[in-house]
Amino acid sequence: MIERRKPIPIGEAVQKIMEYQLQGLTEYVSINESFGRFLSEDLMATSDVPHFDRAPYDGFAVRSIDTREASQSNSVEFEVIDHLGAGMVSPKVVGQNQAVRIMTGAMMPEGTDAVVMFEVAKDYEKNESPYMSIKRSFNKGDNVSFAGEDAKEGEVLVKKGTLINPGIQAMLATFGYKDVPVAKKPVVGLFATGTELLEVDESLVPGKIRNSNSHMIAAQIERVGGIVQYFGKLPDEFDTCFDAVKDALTKVDLLITTGGVSVGDFDYLPAIYKKLGAEVFFNKVAMRPGSVTTVAGYKGKILFGLSGNPSACYVGFELFARPIIRRQLFSKKPHLxxxxxxxxxxxxxxxxxxxxxxxxxxxxxxxxxxxxxxxxxxxxxxxxxxxxxxxxxxxxxxxxxxxxxxxxxxxxxxxxxxxxx
Amino acid sequence: MIERRKPIPIGEAVQKIMEYQLQGLTEYVSINESFGRFLSEDLMATSDVPHFDRAPYDGFAVRSIDTREASQSNSVEFEVIDHLGAGMVSPKVVGQNQAVRIMTGAMMPEGTDAVVMFEVAKDYEKNESPYMSIKRSFNKGDNVSFAGEDAKEGEVLVKKGTLINPGIQAMLATFGYKDVPVAKKPVVGLFATGTELLEVDESLVPGKIRNSNSHMIAAQIERVGGIVQYFGKLPDEFDTCFDAVKDALTKVDLLITTGGVSVGDFDYLPAIYKKLGAEVFFNKVAMRPGSVTTVAGYKGKILFGLSGNPSACYVGFELFARPIIRRQLFSKKPHLxxxxxxxxxxxxxxxxxxxxxxxxxxxxxxxxxxxxxxxxxxxxxxxxxxxxxxxxxxxxxxxxxxxxxxxxxxxxxxxxxxxxx
The missing domain is CATH 2.40.340.10 (MoeA, C-terminal, domain IV)
Known part of the structure; x- marks a missing residue:
């Protein structure tokens, strides 16, 4: 007798899975290993950026008040009293008609409030001391990057659940995140079923094919951000099979099986779910391919019984397993x-x-x-x-x-x- | 004196890099580690797929000739002589008005040439033996997947230079690629320069900022498919600096420095290129940001002198370093x-x-x-x-x-x- 199953709509099937409570967990990894992971906490500015007023260009830091009289017809002269590269701090206080030669990124010396770019200054020596002159005036703040201009201390800059990209890596470094709070990768167990399956290194024989689904699903698990734990092929004998599934469930967050979930004569999975006492969310979905996908909850874990058919298996994973894995990675947009x-x-x-x-x-x-x-x-x-x-x-x-x-x-x-x- | 540099157009700059001969190399990795790598050889079908005629549905394998007289008014009866799951091979030869119960994926038994799906068959027992009957005829080949239908042995299925996705993983498994020929990841060395730079775990002090560029570029290198070898900050002293660069060049395929490449007073890189005898491809590009990017060739390696400015650094990497790394990964489309x-x-x-x-x-x-x-x-x-x-x-x-x-x-x-x- 063929068992009659009632197909449910796709959205309803997905919803049943998403309603099952699975929490994401945090772990800390070195910033050197955080690229490609998902933030499990908001990224916060731990200081202003920049955290001091600085020169955004190479030039001369001056007091704008001293430039007031400068014009095409009236050159104003400055004594250059110091020379700063980025990272250097001048011990000097800049006085009237004094200037400091300054490189991009260097901190504005005390007393200065504007930067004259090299292009508009004329520099020369007088009595073996450096001088420069300008023929235009500057306002307070001209060519200065002010503290807090890019980010203010305490600001949330990136929301939790965001995939860490190179730009976010730069921000993590800027704010001293030596160790980064990221979502722990869910461990996804994987069993193949099917008497017809050979391993990748076995020779083909009549009637048998190499197991491709496990390698495909393993890659899909990696792509979505999980860790694969491959348990090999389920044995053909029911009791051994049941024990293997039950044991695997203690080692993983989610368990995927491929094949054996249909109503064929050698499909054991439905009986395993039953004996486990798992809560079957659905065993048929109104879709092609993948209609025989079965998903069940058991003690805070989810079992995905995907079809043994490669296309159905692929689609079943992407529609049903992907979003719950991504939610464990704190994603706000877990679906395809x-x-x-x-x-x-x-x-x-x-x-x-x-x-x-x-x-x-x-x-x-x-x-x-x-x-x-x-x-x-x-x-x-x-x-x-x-x-x-x-x-x-x-x-x-x-x-x-x-x-x-x-x-x-x-x-x-x-x-x-x-x-x- | 400010050095005058002649900016070249972006396309010309990229071309000069791409013309420099860098060869990609092959390495073999386990199929379990090949996801996300780039194929370094064409993926070829090592057998037909399927490699035997098989049933694409659950049903009864029959000789179509025996169904010729079946119709709504004329039911034809078959003796069911065997029962096959996927992976099983029937030792029997199917004779006149005989059938084999067959599951999806199983090999067609000798003599059969069509599959009757369960839905259109009536099965029952007679004298404790299984029988089935049908009320329609079938043609030779109905509901049969023929050997070679999906792929023919020897066919090139995926071109070298292709990024391995889950579907390709499945194909690699199907064709027995236990070890997969992939492009060796280029090793990209990375130096930061700048007196102003603190490491990620150092506290902020006036005038200094944490080194964010190295973490950003490291992530960009990973994203494009390279391996990062971070050498830390270049020392401030020229000779030590020169020795460090020269030594690093023996350990990597490409070398990236961030900062120190401009015409500022503390920019050593141009002098290092000169002392090395490196062939400078360009030191200024007609673009913003990133105009001061310098790229040079030296003994089959390429040195990328990226700007210390984060945006310029980022853009410089993507435009100039990315494509040559991707070409070493055999990509036919190496550019953004x-x-x-x-x-x-x-x-x-x-x-x-x-x-x-x-x-x-x-x-x-x-x-x-x-x-x-x-x-x-x-x-x-x-x-x-x-x-x-x-x-x-x-x-x-x-x-x-x-x-x-x-x-x-x-x-x-x-x-x-x-x-x-």
């Missing part, structure tokens, strides 16, 4: 980023269910366009390689034509969506 | 990806030189739009954190208005451009 694109080709197939078509999305003349990436049979992994997106073709439609607007989910993007459903 | 976007706000500043404005580029209703990310002073690192792109505002223009088309270079993208200049 959804954008509108123009369909480049006809897609005449009718869709009783919402269909996710592996696609290549690209930009042409400032416009997002999308085209299916290769033959779209659900057992074809080839088209996954070229796919950077999933085109969403809503259910209940009779096909689409080139030029139609379609929604696409971007796979390689790090921005995300709040709630695309 | 250039796309057209609609400017969201007025940018009234006149541009005597081509200006790179740190920007946030986003998609709205399928259209690329861009807006400067915060105040755009060249010493402000804050706006770098929010920037995902550099807007190119060509030199010789009087400013831009909201709604104008502008070119943007995408910083977080992995696609790249062949030659954007």
């Amino acid at each position: 980023r959804k954008e509108k694109a123009v369909l480049e080709v006809d897609f005449p197939k009718a869709n009783p269910f919402t269909r996710f078509v592996r696609s290549s999305t690209f930009i042409e003349d400032g416009r997002l366009k999308a085209t299916p990436s290769g033959l779209d049979k659900s057992n074809i992994i080839m088209s996954l390689a070229g796919a950077n997106s999933l085109m969403i073709l809503p259910g209940g439609t009779r096909g689409f034509s080139a030029g139609d607007d379609v929604d696409v989910l971007l796979l390689e993007d790090q921005v995300g969506s709040e709630w695309p459903w | 990806r250039k796309e057209k976007a609609v400017l969201e706000v007025d940018f009234p500043k006149a541009n005597p030189f081509t200006r790179f404005v740190r920007s946030s580029t986003f998609i709205e209703d399928g259209r690329l739009k861009a807006t400067p990310s915060g105040l755009d002073k060249s010493n402000i690192i804050m706006s770098l954190a929010g920037a995902n792109s550099l807007m190119i505002l060509p030199g010789g223009t009087r400013g831009f208005s909201a709604g104008d088309d502008v070119d943007v270079l995408l910083l977080e993208d992995q696609v790249g451009s062949e030659w954007p200049w």
Whole structure:
């Protein structure tokens, strides 16, 4: 007898997972290892930036009051009493008609309030001492970067949940974050099921294929920001299988299995969920591919029973596992980023269910366009390689034509969506 | 005296670097570590996929010839002689009016050439043996995935220089690539210069700031696919400084210094290049920020003298260092990806030189739009954190208005451009 399952809408399926309480955790890593991690706390300015008034250009620091009379017809002379590189601090107080030669980034000497750029000064020596003269006046603050101009102490500059990019690395360094609070990477366990599966280093034999799903999902876990713990192939025998799953659950935050979740004669996963006493959120979703995806909660962990079919497996991970992993990374936009694109080709197939078509999305003349990436049979992994997106073709439609607007989910993007459903 | 330098156009500067011969190298890494690396050889199908005829659905494998007489009014009966899960191979040869119960992915038994899906079959027992009957005919090949349907042995499926994504991981596994030929990551040395620089764990003192450029550039090196070797701050004394640079050059593929490259009074780098006998490709570029970038070749290595100014440093790396690193990773599109976007706000500043404005580029209703990310002073690192792109505002223009088309270079993208200049 074939078991009848009731498919639920995609948005509802995702919501059931997101409602399950999983908390993100903080760990501290050296700033040298924080690139690409997610901030688990707000990044705060621990000082003003700059934290002293400084010269933004090479030139001469002066008292603007002394420049008042300078003009094309009236050159004003200054004695150059010191010479500062960035990082140096002058011990001198600058008096009337005195100046300090100053390099970009150096602290303004006491008494000065403007910088005369080299280009508008004439420098020379008199009695073996350096002098310079100018033929224009300056206002207080001209060519000075003031303390706090870029950031004020105490200001929140980057929100928690943000992916650390090179610019944020610079900010972390500026504010002395030697150790950076980042989201602990969730550990995602991975089992493959299937008598037909060979390991990557085994030779092909009739009827068997190499296990590609585990390597694919492992990469998807890494891409989203998790750590993979691969437990190998589940044994064929039910009790051993059950023990392996139960034991693995003690070692991971989430557990993914590929295959064995359907209603085929050798699909053990449903029975395992049952014996565990796991709360099955759903075991069928109104979508193609991936309709037989099963997700269950068990003692604060989530079990993802993804289809053994490569496309369904891929899509199931991105729709259902990605967002909960990203939420553990404190992301405010944990779901795949959804954008509108123009369909480049006809897609005449009718869709009783919402269909996710592996696609290549690209930009042409400032416009997002999308085209299916290769033959779209659900057992074809080839088209996954070229796919950077999933085109969403809503259910209940009779096909689409080139030029139609379609929604696409971007796979390689790090921005995300709040709630695309 | 201020040295006069002759600025060269950006495209010419980039070209001079790209013409310098640097070869990419191959190394083999385990498939478990190949995600995110760049293929250094074409990925070839080492077998047909599938490599045997198989059932794409659960059902009964039959000889289509036996179904010819089946119709709504004429039910045809089959004896079910075997039961196959994926990975199993039937030892039996299927004869007249015989069938094999078969699961998705299993090899077609000898003699069969079509699969009857469960939904259209009626199964029952007779004399304690399994039987099934159908009321429609099937053609040879119906519901069969044929060997070689997805890929043919010997076919090149992914070109060298491609970034390995989860789909490619699946293909590598399918074809038995236990060890994957990938581009060796170039080792990029990094020196900071500047008396004003404190390390990240040092307390602020007047006139000094923490070294943020090294952490920023280190992240940029990682993002593009290189390995960072940080050598710390260059000493202030010329000879020690020269020895440090010369020694570092023996340990890295490329060497980046930040600061000390301008015409300021404490800028040693030009003298170091001279004493080394390095071939200076250029020491000034017609652009803002980053005009004082200096790049030189020396014994098959390249020295990048980036500005100490954070914005200039950032832009200098992305325009000049990124493409040569990506070329060592065998990328066919080593430069930042250039796309057209609609400017969201007025940018009234006149541009005597081509200006790179740190920007946030986003998609709205399928259209690329861009807006400067915060105040755009060249010493402000804050706006770098929010920037995902550099807007190119060509030199010789009087400013831009909201709604104008502008070119943007995408910083977080992995696609790249062949030659954007």
